[in-house]
Amino acid sequence: MDGNFEIIAQVLFWGIYSGCIYILLATGLNLIFGVMKIVNFAHGEFLMLGTYITFFLFIMSGFNPYVLLCASIPLLVVIGIIVERLCFRPILGTGKLNEIFVSIGLIYIIQNLVARIWTDEWKTIQSPYRDITLDLGVIYVPLDYLIIMAVTAILLIGLYLFLHKTWIGTAIRATSQDRAGAMLMGINVERMDMITFGIGAALAGAAGTLWAVSGQVFNPYMGSIPAIKAFAIIILGGLGSIPGAIIGGLAVGLVENGAAYTLGGAWKDAVSFILLIIVLIIRPTGLFGEDEE
Amino acid sequence: MPYHDTVTDMKQGISYCILVSILIMGTLLFSGCTEQSAPETTETIKIGVVASMSGPASTTGKDIWQSAELAANEINADGGVLVKELNKKIPITLVQGDDESTREGGIKAVSKLITQDNVDLLVGGYSSAVVSAHQSIVADNKVPYIISGGSSTAVSHRDDIDTSYMFFHRPNTxxxxxxxxxxxxxxxxxxxxxxxxxxxxxxxxxxxxxxxxxxxxxxxxxxxxxxxxxxxxxxxxxxxxxxxxxxxxxxxxxxxxxxxxxxxxxxxxxxxxxxxxxxxxxxxxxxxxxxxxxxxxxxxxxxxxxxxxxxxxxxxRFSPYAIPKGSTSEMTKQFLDNFKQKYGGFAGMMGAATYESIYIATKAIEEAGTTEKGAVQKTLSDLTTDHMMEVMKDGKITFSPDYHESSFDxxxxxxxxxxxxxxxxxxxxxxxxxxxxxxxxxxxxxxxxx
Amino acid sequence: MNLSFIREKKISLPLITIIIALVLPHILGSNLYFLTVLNLMLIFIIYASAWNFLTFSGQGSLGHAAFFGMGGYFSSLIAIKAGVPLIIAIIAGAGLTSVIGVLIGMTCVRLREWFLAMVTFGFAVIIQTIVVISQLNPITGGWDGYAVPKLIPLSIPGSQMIEYYCILIIAIGSILLFQFLLKSKTGLALAAIRENEMEAKASGINPVPFKLFAFGISSFITAIAGALEVAHFGYISPEIFGTDISFWPIIYSITGGLGTLAGPVVGTVVISLLWEGLNALGLTYERFIVIGVLLILTIIFLPKGLVSLPDAIKNLKKDGK
CATH class of the missing domain: 3.40.50.2300 (Response regulator)
Incomplete structure (x- = not known):
């Protein structure tokens, strides 16, 4: 019985860890959706760029990879702004699903550019703290995972403060609630689009750094599956709802790892979609989505 | 859609269609012929290398292609392959067939190698799924194919097609x-x-x-x-x-x-x-x-x-750092050195098997005394030759009579x-x-x- | 100016295309490589057209590989287990797939477009996972897959050529079917739903059966394309449910022209030729970059796709004058 409890605690812990990556991805996606009402299917490519930027800077500088967050976040903001300006702004307000089709093009472009530059071999980096393990009473866990969870929490709190305490944050929230109204109030909504997209990309990039630091391997094609799951998460949690993204992210992380434990690892991808479909059959607007029509 | 100018519309439509058809023929002929534009004045033995040069398996694909290239260069530096029928040594030309790591890419690449490039023999092949999709055209066209991948027995033990022209130089699962x-x-x-x-x-x-x-x-x-x-x-x-x-x-x-x-x-x-x-x-x-x-x-x-x-x-069966003692170690060292010198880095297991496949192919052609596919197939079936780098059962490379699989130690x-x-x-x-x-x-x- | 010209234009374009398609293999010579490329092209024309038909109802799918793959599995299993002729098995398999398509559609019709995209994508992942679970191995062969009877047995001389014409006939047939459906009352209802679902509802059209109908037809034809592909390969394996298989028809339809009958045809031809051409130039990663850039440029600057290119050029000339 005691042993069982330990295993369940351990599986829960891995669920929360993978939930952290999903939360960062999904929060970014949802922020962008709130303001621009588009879904960027190529969001996982920002995650992948985050891992590669971390890798590249780590090899170049040898700095602590956690410190490299300070570099990967601003870099991803810039990349996000460029992508928004070139690919998404021109199609705002055009046909349904157009942004998904644009994203498919973006996926091909970014993946293969990275493969062209850094080859498509699998890469990995090691954290300086990899040998430190802490005793949490029930389970032993490596320090890195606790840092990763703490960094995720700090980023989310930082985002909350930014959205609620700064002028730009307030303007982003206003645009998200009522775009036309925000425009009438003199907010430059296109600039808000750019900033939001940049922040969304940066959150994905930060997730990329955390992914690499945890010792997981990466290659140019690694971003698609996490991004699609993040997409499923925001639908699960309700489009545009950031608490929904957080709870949805945790839920998917836990369900996936629970499925890997009970059904086997092959079910990991399928089970998050099964969860999604069940939720949508019961509640077509997602758990926290507002009712329409 | 505005139809105010129907006459010009129609003319444009026709010219558009003609343009498209020219485009189709042009591209197909172009993509079918590029490899043939190589000087064909001298006789060569053409070997098609089926490798995933793009897509998820491309790292292995490059290993396969580079190792094949290395083997071909070595053989050509020695004057080529002695073909008795012509009574002289003939160089090898490798033709790359990129299967794109997909079934669709594989069937296109292999059919192009067979009909456009008229290869005498095929080597390579990696993913079982990709190989299974183009096996039937290889069987149909009766081209000897030394496969160094496709480790699943579902691929090598197929009985719905004639696999007599396929030879599997790899241990199966x-x-x-x-x-x-x-x-x-x-x-x-x-x-x-x-x-x-x-x-x-x-x-x-x-x-x-x-x-x-x-x-x-x-x-x-x-x-x-x-x-x-x-x-x-x-x-x-x-x-x-x-x-x-x-x-x-x-x-x-x-x-x-x-x-x-x-x-x-x-x-x-x-x-x-x-x-x-x-x-x-x-x-x-x-x-x-x-x-x-x-x-x-x-x-x-x-x-x-x-x-x-x-x-x-x-x-x-092949390692960059552990070289088994015995008759294979000299050649292995040399291969690893040459590979490193030419491409910088290590050759992998799939590369080694492909390198050997090229040598097996030349051996078969030399013994058959001709590049005629049926004769080469026959010699390959009966071939027994010393192992090269990977240690084989009894020190010999030979393909089993039932499914044409070589056995590794x-x-x-x-x-x-x-x-x-x-x-x-x-x-x-x-x-x-x-x-x-x-x-x-x-x-x-x-x-x-x- | 007058109606006869409009009619002529509408008929002459497809007619010329068909004539080209009929004579093309003879001009190129009955060559394995050209026929392979052309056969795959035709299969994807059928597939892309079927995907495109769904968009006529205002729906979209990111997981059509689910139907493509199911068509392949059902038809070949029926052919092997029941021993019926392949052509009957293909139709039966497609019928079975469309039943599942309608069932999937039932979970989708109430959903907004993004949700729909996600759910369809998810179904492709789920179905692949189910096909390879070990309990089904005796039937599906698991990851190994199994050999499938060829559409035209290789023993028949010129089988590749016969295969080409068979697939061509099916391709023409399915496009004619789509044209017929779009011109019918159903097509008008679909258009009304696509343009504005609320208004359609207000004028007494219940969108649900029409959307389901679109799902059913689209999955039926997609399944036929899938069955043709595995019959062409002579082998089926679960890779058929891959994401790339879901994405190609989207790329073809969009670059060709979303919501037009000619779009998927033009898109498939142009993109696959471009792909082969870039391949011949030895470009690997760059191929994807070119396709990606082309896709984005088409969406931004040519929202109606390549089929609208002649009009766009004409307009540009007019503006220039």
């Missing part, structure tokens, strides 16, 4: 599983039982972690089948699958740990073995041995896995940290004939409880 299982039973089991004074009637507890793919499932079935057939005292305590490309094994390993295995048998790709090994040691804290399989024997494993790879085991390596390079390095620990060192149980090792 049954062969590599057999080597692993015998090693576990003959070496690992006695050592552990001796060290920990375990009762002889306790079966050895093995956990299987395998990729959810033809490759992984094939190994799983073979292992289960062998244990039953040979009635070995081995109990499979866990069978865990994972998706191809998985990098998070923490939950899977937690589940495996709770089953208390004595050893983990991991059927993975390189990119999966590195995180699996690290996570087993570091995150889940498992003090057990991991036995992995041949396709992971790559320099990237040694650098990627770091100190967590200490004492891990690997079933193998596989070995097992154990990794140890080499302080001089700060990375792990392998030593062969099995079989007896070529072993460099004895199998060691690390101090931290703990057997699973009964």
């Amino acid at each position: 049954d062969d590599s599983a057999k080597a692993s299982v015998i090693f576990i039973n003959e070496v690992v089991r006695p050592e552990i039982y001796k060290k920990f004074n375990l009762p002889e009637d306790r079966p050895l507890r093995v956990a299987l972690i395998f990729q959810d793919s033809p490759f992984g499932k094939g190994q799983q079935e073979a292992v289960l089948h062998l244990i039953k057939e040979m009635d070995l005292p081995i109990e499979i305590v866990a069978e865990e699958t994972f998706k191809m490309g998985e990098s998070d094994f923490r939950t899977t390993l937690t589940s495996v740990k709770s089953k208390k295995p004595d050893l983990i048998y991991a059927v993975t790709f390189l990119n999966e073995l590195i995180p699996l090994t690290q996570q087993a040691k570091r995150d889940v804290g498992m003090n057990t041995l991991i036995l992995s399989i041949e396709n992971n024997d790559d320099p990237d494993y040694y650098t990627g896995v770091g100190e967590y790879g200490d004492y891990t085991l690997m079933e193998s 596989l070995y097992v390596e154990q990794m140890k940290i080499d302080p001089a390079v700060g990375e792990i390095r392998p030593s062969i620990v099995w079989p007896e004939s070529i072993k460099e060192k004895g199998f060691e149980i690390p101090d931290w090792y703990q057997p699973g409880s009964t």
